Amino acid sequence: MTAGKSNSMVARIELPPKLIPVFAGEARYRGAYGGRGSGKTRTFAKMAAVRGYQLSQGGEEGLIVSAREYMNTIENSSLAELKAAIASEPWLAAHYDVGEKYIRTRDGRISFAFAGLRHNLDNIKSKARVRLVWVDEAEPVSETAWRKLIPTVREAGSGIWVTWNPESRGSATHKRFREKPPKGARIAALNWRDNPWFPPVLEQERRNDLENRPEHYAHIWEGDFVTAVEGAYYAKALAKAREDGRIGHVAADPLIHYRAFWDIGGTGAKADATAIWIAQFIGREIRVVDYYEAQGQPLAAHINWLRQNGYGSALAVLPHDGATHDRVHDVSFDSALREAGFEVQIVPNQGAGAARLRVEAVRRLFPAIWLDEKRCAAGIDALGWYHEKRDENRNIGLGPEHDWASHAADAFGLMAIAYEMPPVRQQQGRRYQGDGFKNTSWMAG
Template sequence: MRGAYGGRGSGKTRSFAKMSAVRAYMWDQAGREGMILCGREFLNSLEDSSLEEIKAAIRSEEWLLPHFDIGEKYVRTRSGRVKYTFAGLDQNINSIKSKSRILLGWVDEAEPVSEEAWVKLIPTLREDDSELWVTWNPESETSATHKRFRLSNDPRYKVVEINWRDNPRFPAKLERDRVRDKEERPEQYDHVWDGGFKTAVEGAYYAQALTVAKEMGRVTSVSMDPLMTLRAYWDIGGTGAKADATSIWVCQFIGREIRVLDYYEAQGQPLSAHLAWLRRRGYDDALCILPHDGGSGEKVYDTTYEGAIGAAGFDVRTIPNQGTGAASMRIEAGRRLFPRIVFDETKTAAGRTALGWYHEKRDEKRGIGLGPNHDWASHGADAFGLMCIDYEEPRSTDMPQIETDWVV
């Protein structure tokens, strides 16, 4: 298996198209017969396929062109021994299983390919020397393509990262686009151009602030100060498969800096599982700070979250209901405080992904905002906002007064 992943402008598709043509030429010269299967997850017509890239790749090499018969809807070697075929894995996967003598299977734009499709496709490559090639732009760490190929320990898998800077023929037009995106859309730049995972959507509240934090070195290794209060800010979920997730941010307030040490999220687990995580991580003495529903008895049988956490030996405090506009207040507090927040790079990765995705729900027909979208990212974002609201609230007893000469 050979694979390449990365961002825009790397030349992955054109390079693999050309390599496939070279292989077709070699097999043809050796008298081999068979097909090169070019697949994509979604392919409704040849216009959606790699056909035009393959034609362009062959035509770009004068020595290669005479060995191919290129038609409007086909490509094959002059002898007809090696032919290209194109298929959509979402619809034609079962018909692909019946195809014989597939010498090479190349899946382009492979990020959305499902595990089911991979399970069905790979056994169709039956020849002793059949190969699988995969090219894709990463989006999610949970994708089947990422898990199967980038996380594999199979020594036969050769997977490399390729980005725009690796392309010696990177076009001037794309360079202008790249520079413009870096200046005007920094929250999307890493995903689009440097092959990073997609961590932000249009309208995301904290995406740009996260990008700046990373550039300024505020996403790094963060140590706990044993002399300062350890705080755990919760967004309360519930038990059961359909329950909202419970999220916890662990932090310390050090002078005017907020050090975010850790992040936790779990769905459908009982309270004991969340408390066990705090203890395993060494946060036994953390002050647990809950949203207003921590005082409600509807989510833990016969008691409140506040009471149950206190009975488990943790100090606990509940933030009063902030009333109408509470979500907007949390977002604005988060935006104000972001420049003084430092995140642990490893332990808060999942939480930062949630913050980068947390966005406004919109009515596209009327072009108006409908407030924060309640999805998988909102639980971590709500707990983060609670931390920021609580930081800005005046307190006299639980936050040490530190003399500083800092000016913000």
């Protein structure tokens, strides 16, 4: 990328390739999100300094505000990043006056101000001629803060830049700049592999985290939401699956039969959720193409979802309680699904230690599992969170924690158990094989 200079020469600015479109052309909103080591903060610091240079060279006056949600002292700001970015470009360094706690252009037209949005937002609103606001570490910024901040940046040609490491789908920053970004916004995802200057020291740290702290790896390095906790059963397997490219777009094979693996919930307001994974067993691969979860809904709602999404002929694989009659309607899921036209397979109760058996089966099979990142997003989050309940006083594990993530995990574990079940003769020409349930007549997959 190039920037004009007053002597008609052109300065060359090196950026990570993914950020070149972000800074090309006119845009009020520019941003980047992702994990550690991506170079996004240093790049935005450099481009903020370039913007200050351009403004001063054009005879403009005003402020560039570098903001964070929390900034109790100047040491908590982006001052150090801006200083380093300016120092890295001799032509920028020649144009700026950089002090211990200030940065301004040598002609005095453009100055940098530093502010914390949580406690100093009104102070920003009172500042005159704000030309640019760059909000770094923007994940925790509240919707209230965004609503107050954005109208204060109102000079012609002014801009709002945002950089953040994602943590929650519910954050105001995620909803405002990823789910429903402003029209014309230029925002990119950026992670360590997108940084051409990713340093060897960080590469070693990345590998250490992948090996020793897998429950946090995807969030720290891949820019994922925080979905795992200490003791997460599948954190390492999920991190390896991402590393191998097995979490992404997964195409279904139209010639292979679908399987729907259930964890059965109830119909009350406080009942457990019903979870369903849709998968195909293709050779030695398990391709997981969709995920569904609903709480308090009747069986008809689950069946409608299956039919509306093209899984109306899927084999319904139920846990052992699928044959148990519902206390309210005196009908089992097994019989109700058969009545609705589905083939049904009941996986026998594994007895004591069934949860552990499911966990171990999933871990064994994970190298052969492919997950559709978009359609299975909620289920993947649940798998990342599913963890051991611990007695902290005695420092012992008590088995899987039964919480919001356990329904998805139980259905996923059922899939692994069904895949690994040994050959057992069944009625009506159906049989189990080592690669999963087979139909001796027309069902090919």
